[in-house]
Amino acid sequence: MAYDSFKVLRSSAVPLPIENVDTDQIIPARFLKATERKGFGDNLFRDWRYDKNDQAKSDFILNNPTYSGKILVGGKNFGSGSSREHAAWAIYDYGFRCVVSSFFADIFRGNSINVGILPVQVSPEFLHQIFTAMEKNPKAELEVSLPEQTITIVSTGASESFEINGYKKNNLLNGFDDIDYLQSMKGEIATFALNR
Amino acid sequence: MSNSPKTLFDKVWDSHVVRQIADGPDVFFIDRHFIHEVTSPVAFLGLEQRGLGVLFPEKTFATADHNTPTINQHLPVEDPLSANQLLQLEKNTSKYGISHWGLGNPKNGIVHVVGPENGITLPGMTIVCGDSHTSTHGAFGAIAFGIGTSEVEMVLSSQCIMQPKPIKMRINVNGQLGKGVTPKDVALYIISKLSTSGATGYFVEYAGDVFENMSMEGRMTVCNLSIEMGARGGMIAPDQTTFDYINGRELAPKGADWDKQLTYWKTLKTDSGSVFDKEITFLASDIEPMITYGTNPGMGMGISRNIPQAKDLEGGASSYAKSLDYMGFEENDSMIGKKVDYVFIGSCTNGRIEDFRAFASIVKGRKKADHVTAWVVPGSHVVEAQIHEEGIFDILTEAGFALRQPGCSACLAMNDDKIPAGKYAVSTSNRNFEGRQGPGSRTLLASPLVAAAAAITGVVTDPRQFL
Numbered sequence: 323m324a325y326d327s328f329k330v331l332r333s334s335a336v337p338l339p340i341e342n343v344d345t346d347q348i349i350p351a352r353f354l355k356a357t358e359r360k361g362f363g364d365n366l367f368r369d370w371r372y373d374k375n376d377q378a379k380s381d382f383i384l385n386n387p388t389y390s391g392k393i394l395v396g397g398k399n400f401g402s403g404s405s406r407e408h409a410a411w412a413i414y415d416y417g418f419r420c421v422v423s424s425f426f427a428d429i430f431r432g433n434s435i436n437v438g439i440l441p442v443q444v445s446p447e448f449l450h451q452i453f454t455a456m457e458k459n460p461k462a463e464l465e466v467s468l469p470e471q472t473i474t475i476v477s478t479g480a481s482e483s484f485e486i487n488g489y490k491k492n493n494l495l496n497g498f499d500d501i502d503y504l505q506s507m508k509g510e511i512a513t514f515a516l517n518r
Numbered sequence: 519m520s521n522s523p524k525t526l527f528d529k530v531w532d533s534h535v536v537r538q539i540a541d542g543p544d545v546f547f548i549d550r551h552f553i554h555e556v557t558s559p560v561a562f563l564g565l566e567q568r569g570l571g572v573l574f575p576e577k578t579f580a581t582a583d584h585n586t587p588t589i590n591q592h593l594p595v596e597d598p599l600s601a602n603q604l605l606q607l608e609k610n611t612s613k614y615g616i617s618h619w620g621l622g623n624p625k626n627g628i629v630h631v632v633g634p635e636n637g638i639t640l641p642g643m644t645i646v647c648g649d650s651h652t653s654t655h656g657a658f659g660a661i662a663f664g665i666g667t668s669e670v671e672m673v674l675s676s677q678c679i680m681q682p683k684p685i686k687m688r689i690n691v692n693g694q695l696g697k698g699v700t701p702k703d704v705a706l707y708i709i710s711k712l713s714t715s716g717a718t719g720y721f722v723e724y725a726g727d728v729f730e731n732m733s734m735e736g737r738m739t740v741c742n743l744s745i746e747m748g749a750r751g752g753m754i755a756p757d758q759t760t761f762d763y764i765n766g767r768e769l770a771p772k773g774a775d776w777d778k779q780l781t782y783w784k785t786l787k788t789d790s791g792s793v794f795d796k797e798i799t800f801l802a803s804d805i806e807p808m809i810t811y812g813t814n815p816g817m818g819m820g821i822s823r824n825i826p827q828a829k830d831l832e833g834g835a836s837s838y839a840k841s842l843d844y845m846g847f848e849e850n851d852s853m854i855g856k857k858v859d860y861v862f863i864g865s866c867t868n869g870r871i872e873d874f875r876a877f878a879s880i881v882k883g884r885k886k887a888d889h890v891t892a893w894v895v896p897g898s899h900v901v902e903a904q905i906h907e908e909g910i911f912d913i914l915t916e917a918g919f920a921l922r923q924p925g926c927s928a929c930l931a932m933n934d935d936k937i938p939a940g941k942y943a944v945s946t947s948n949r950n951f952e953g954r955q956g957p958g959s960r961t962l963l964a965s966p967l968v969a970a971a972a973a974i975t976g977v978v979t980d981p982r983q984f985l
Contacts, residue, residue: 339836340836340837340840341834341837342814342834342837344949344951346930346949346951346953347951347953350953351584351930351931351932352932354556354932355585355597355599355600355602355932356599357559357560357563357603357606358559358560358563359560359563369957374939374957374958397834398834399714399715399718399748402714402814403650404649404664404930404949405557405648405649405650405664405665406556406557407557407648407666407667407668408667410666425715425718426718428718428750429650429664429665429745432666432681436666436669437668487541487542487543488540488541488542489541489542489543490542490543500668500672500679500680501568501668501671501672503680504545504672504675504680505570505675507536507545507676508573510536511545511547511573511676511677511678512573514536514547515547515677518547
């Protein structure tokens with residue numbers, strides 16, 4: 323078990339209405355030098371969050387005490403660029419368990435699930451509704467139900483369903499991961515390799 | 519065997535599926551696994567914590583490239599964190615019996631340069647690495663893509679990953695490229711048309727005259743940049759150009775094995791009548807030398823054009839304004855004549871011998887502009903040796919350029935090769951994201967020819983005037 327299981331998450335959220343947020347912004351390359359998966363949350367969005375003297379930039383959302391929560395809501399094409407899983411580690415280590423966007427980059431989406439973060443892809447219209455709700459009330463809560471595959475804006479009751487394949491859903495619900503699965507079929511893999 | 523026509527991608531993918539999971543991913547067998555010092559340590563730690571071993575150590579190949587210095591490689595690495603990552607790679611590979619071309623090894627270099635040049639990368643293979651530019655190897659008709667560290671751990675422990683099969687796109691570029699238009703320009707052109715997310719979810723096959731007539735180095739540059747339009751990877755059907763490149767390389771098959779493999783490789787092409795989920799066709803004659811003006815690789819244009827207006831682009835006007843503000847540019851600006859502070863030639867995108875030949879073709883007999891700092895970084899020691907053998911080193915020296923040692927260098931600036939805040943760099947690398955080449959750095963992506971022209975004049979310059 324590599325991470326906590328995910329079932330229903332009800333939380334306020336942090337809005338980041340920027341498109342094409344790439345993994346170099348999520349965690350710049352100079353912070354990829356650790357050899358253990360620890361402390362990456364401190365450098366999440368490092369160069370948007372801190373100035374060159376390491377002082378917090380007051381206009382960046384993570385430095386705004388009005389917004390907090392376990393859900394990060396980003397603009398279209400979230401997580402593009404580098405395959406660094408450190409981006410997902412940083413988001414998880416900071417305390418987020420779910421990222422919502424109208425579109426995710428492939429590798430980031432896969433990495434997220436592999437570390438226990440649920441990526442929820444919604445329509446552009448629903449994303450807009452979420453941002454609007456959060457503008458009105460920074461403490462507006464979202465409810466993400468993995469068993470039901472739905473996301474709801476609690477204050478308005480607006481809801482949308484999201485996709486996830488049955489295998490990955492089962493993994494997240496139970497805290498299983500792919501390595502457990504692959505270990506269970508090692509004999510089959512060895513036979514496959516022999517016959518190639 | 520089904521008689522229905524199959525794409526190149528389907529042929530290679532389907533032959534590597536160990537098990538199909540209903541409502542889930544395929545268990546996908548990996549032939550070649552490349553690792554480097556940055557994305558592997560946590561995977562090895564994971565193996566230890568779970569008490570797992572490496573299933574097929576002979577299928578994994580390690581090189582050190584991401585954080586290595588590009589000067590004084592004979593000295594100990596100064597940065598303790600980088601030094602520790604290099605040490606961990608050495609320890610982990612030695613513990614599990616994995617081939618390791620570390621710093622100082624004559625075969626060392628950027629992972630996506632050394633794989634092909636040593637004959638490790640072959641047609642029809644499945645190849646992964648904890649690096650998104652693994653798509654490079656698709657140039658050989660392989661399925662190659664970047665993975666995360668959890669997946670590195672999966673490959674080490676089981677030689678498989680779990681992947682849903684991507685959908686398919688074919689991109690055709692037909693006709694003949696104009697003077698000064700390189701494979702890098704073809705790729706930047708396609709990305710500018712599709713945007714950085716236009717191929718997300720797809721695996722791309724590149725087809726048409728332009729790719730058929732392209733060298734292996736050029737094909738690698740194109741496939742390398744597939745990820746920059748969101749595609750997991752890109753591939754090109756192997757042909758005589760591919761076979762000639764591979765033949766005789768150290769780890770390539772020999773003798774009877776070569777003949778057997780070659781017979782198989784010749785079957786690796788898309789059957790006529792195959793259907794793609796999406797197909798796009800471009801004309802080579804529409805492509806000119808390209809340059810980027812913004813903070814993602816989709817924000818590129820022909821070098822003679824002006825920066826587009828936000829109103830002409832779909833959506834994201836505020837992100838667009840943020841991007842131009844970061845770059846210090848305005849809508850409608852011409853890029854020609856903009857001052858350049860740094861020039862970087864190298865990386866897994868443009869760090870091969872052909873790239874240095876192109877760069878040298880312009881700087882030969884000219885002088886580097888005094889105010890430009892130039893970093894000329896070969897992709898491997900093999901490329902470095904070729905630069906010397908072919909007399910390119912002398913041309914560079916004469917023109918005022920110094921040659922550095924191989925590595926990823928300023929492409930992602932994990933080592934000391936960082937572009938200072940606010941400075942403009944014309945780079946042959948692959949990403950112009952905010953801070954990619956150092957905090958506050960401003961990157962203009964371009965071909966080796968455009969980089970050479972900028973290095974000589976000190977401003978953004980159309981290279982065609984030097985050809």
